[in-house]
Amino acid sequence: MSRNITLVPGKRHYLFCADEEGIKLLQPLIDVVKDGNVSYEIQIVKDNWNPILSSEWLSMQKMGSFLYATAEWNVLKKLKQLAEDAGFSEEDAQYIGYGKELIKVFCCRCHGISILEKGQPERNCEYCGLLLEVSDHYSQLRDAFLGYVAKL
Ligand SMILES: [Zn+2]
Known part of the structure; x- marks a missing residue:
């Protein structure tokens, strides 16, 4: 994650939305x-x-409000969705996540969806046990990355 959070100047109104850990990261901006x-x-x-x-x-x-949202990744995802819906x-916004970011990978064999930590290159499918290599191929529909058969 990026800890270089900078204040975007010239906005009419600033919104800080964060969890208790996240607000500490935003404190320097709030002070400014x-x-x-x-x-x-x-x-x-x-x-x-x-x-x-x-x-x-x-x-x-x-209009003209600028949002800083800082939270643990899973909460941040929800916040981002709420902000986009609004x-x-x-x-108009900056999202800063921390902690472990979890992603989903779907199995090329059984289409089951398993969860893993971002950056982890491979994982066994939770359903059929196949060792999956996480690809860059993201499916919006499934909100998951395609997992290929890992080469041994
Ligand atoms: Zn599978």
């Missing part, structure tokens, strides 16, 4: 915004977080 007297809001995502609250919060933001484009 505070010092500059720019308007901002913070929302903390807790363990018992209700996504609807974030969704409503994001939906009521005005109309935030890639230019």
Whole structure:
């Protein structure tokens, strides 16, 4: 992950949405915004977080707001989805994940979907046991990467 989080200047309003660990990463940016007297809001995502609250919060933001979302990868994925649904484009937001990023791989033989940590080159299929090599071929439909038979 990238820890080089920089403040995109000149926005009308800054939104910081993070879990308790993530907010620490955003603190330097929050300090800059505070010092500059720019308007901002913070929302903390807790363990018992209700996504609807974030969704409503994001939906009521005005044009020209810029979102920083920082959370553990799996939570971040959800946040990104909520932000996109609320109309935030890639230019309106920065997403910073930390921790282990899990991806899905689907088996070329049985089409079962297994989960592995990103960067892990191969894994046995959870369903048929075939050793799979994770390819770059991503299927939007399955939200998974195609796994080929690993060459031994
Ligand atoms: Zn399989």
